[in-house]
Amino acid sequence: MSDTIRTGGCQCGAIRFRLEGEPFDSSVCHCRMCQKAFGAYYAPLVATGEAKLTWTRGELKYFQSSNHVRRGFCGDCGTPMTYEAADGIAISAGSFDDPALLPPVVQFGVEGKLPFVDRLSELPARHTMDDIDTAPFLADIVSYQHPDHDTEIWPPENGPPENQPPENKR
Structure with a gap:
């Protein structure tokens, strides 16, 4: 292995x-x-x-x-x-x-x-922030999704991830 x-x-x-x-x-x-x-x-x-x-x-x-x-x-x-x-x-x-x-x-x-799956790459492509004019909430969106790495605890004990002290943001 x-x-x-x-x-x-x-x-x-x-x-x-x-x-x-x-x-x-x-x-x-x-x-x-x-x-x-x-x-x-x-x-x-x-x-x-x-x-x-x-x-x-x-x-x-x-x-x-x-x-x-x-x-x-x-x-x-x-x-x-x-x-x-x-x-x-x-x-x-x-x-x-x-x-x-x-x-x-x-x-x-x-x-x-x-039938359309093979043609998905031919569709027009846009970045998320390209839609800011039609979806202004994107400007201050905060993800509560788990980060892409292991954490000791989740969810954080004292609120959303952005309120966490640096040692809990692993």
């Missing part, structure tokens, strides 16, 4: 995990079941393979989506976290602290692939 360690968690920070070793692969699944589970056009997943998965904070809630598959999610914020079947566990790629390190290498369920 490699010395590679990757961490991640849900949007609110109630669930955190650690993956030690190299995952089997990273993929996207276009099947209708994955589309609904993620509320998206496809599900990006990282198959853990022989890597050691440890849940370091919280406990998943589960939905049995078929006779062979259950899906884990955060019961507090709803973040999809796992796809679990007889062949192993896959973790939602976006829940890793650095998902850019796990680009997909294969597509599954292509019979359910929506």
